[in-house]
Amino acid sequence: MTFTGHTILITGGTSGIGFGFAKRFASLGNRVIITARNESRLNKILAENPELSGFVSDVTTLEHLSALTEYIQDKFPRLDVLMNSAGIMRAYDLFAQLPLSVLTEEINTNLTGTIAVTQALLPLLTNNYGTIINVSSGLSNLADGAHPIYNLTKAGVHFYSDALREQAKYFGKNLRVVELVPPLVAETNLEEHASTENPTNMKLSDLIDETLLGLxxxxxxxxxxxxxxxxxxxxxxxxxxxxxxxxxMLGNYFPKEKGER
Incomplete structure (x- = not known):
């Protein structure tokens, strides 16, 4: 693999896809910074993986975003890769009268967070001939009924990535925009049905290998x-x-009682 010598920031980098990529990127000779909301979890990861750097940051909070931007500009001015991996996935019964704060949680993290981090670091990435890797989902292509908000956020990430890429080309910016579209990944904690027994799920190592080849x-x-x-x-x-x-999918997540229509 030749994806080496980069300075890479990965949001949501203490678990799942983000953490898997952080370790692989570091092993290839890249300088890797990870972010996470949970400070104790981040400190534990950094203690166990001294090759990584880290910063506590909630991608949905403007104050945290400003602090992250200053930190990167000061400590890692050669940042040339951003991987937006922070994400959550929830199955919802939309007829259960859920509060708006619950329904918008995925929007704030998956979509708004991706846009906010990208826009904050866009000048630095462009100056460094950078690459942005936005993690969407196979469910951005087809609604599955059980994850209504997740579906729309990942579709939003897809269209935002397309628009950013086309604008970079149109305005002659030194920026590469890549959309990574994974299926459910067996080793992540994204949601309960991501098991190794499901043939449509993917091993994290296989996802990373396929992504590196694509890059x-x-x-x-x-x-x-x-x-x-x-x-x-x-x-x-x-x-x-x-x-x-x-x-x-609705039958898997919200099974009906026998005889219920």
């Missing part, structure tokens, strides 16, 4: 594993496929 080959969008199938399902017979996927 080296100049890919702008990396559909990994089952996300390739979801992409096609969203293009062809999307209404029929949405109904089939939603029926299956």
């Amino acid at each position: 080296e080959n100049g890919a702008e969008r990396i559909d990994a594993g089952f996300a390739k199938t979801l992409h096609q399902m969203g293009k062809v017979n999307s209404e029929e496929n949405t109904n089939k996927l939603s029926t299956q």
Whole structure:
């Protein structure tokens, strides 16, 4: 692998996809900084992985974002890769009268957080001929019924990534924008059904390998594993496929009592 010699910031870097990439990137000879909201968790990770640097930051908080921006500009002025990996995934019954604060939590983290961190660091990344890797999801291509807010946030990340990439080309900016589109990954704590027994889920190591290959080959969008199938399902017979996927997923998350219609 030749993805080396970079200075990389990864949001949500203490668990799941973010932490997996942080360790692999560091092993390839990159300087890696991770962020997380949980200070004790971050300190534990840094103590166990001294090759990593870290900063406590909540991507949904303006004060934290300003502090992160100052920290990066001061300590890591050669930052040339941003990986927006911070994300949460919730299954919701929309008829359960949930408070708005619950319904907007994923929007704030997955979508607004991605946009906010990117925009804050865009000048530095552009000056350094940088790369932005936005993590969306296979479920940005096809709604699954059970994760209504997650679906829309990841679709938003997809369209934001496309727009940023096209503007960078149009305005002649030194910026590469890559969308990483994973399926559910078995070793993450994103949600309860991401088990190794599900054949549509993907091993984290396989996702990282496929992503590195895509980065080296100049890919702008990396559909990994089952996300390739979801992409096609969203293009062809999307209404029929949405109904089939939603029926299956809603049955998994909100099973009806026997005889209930």
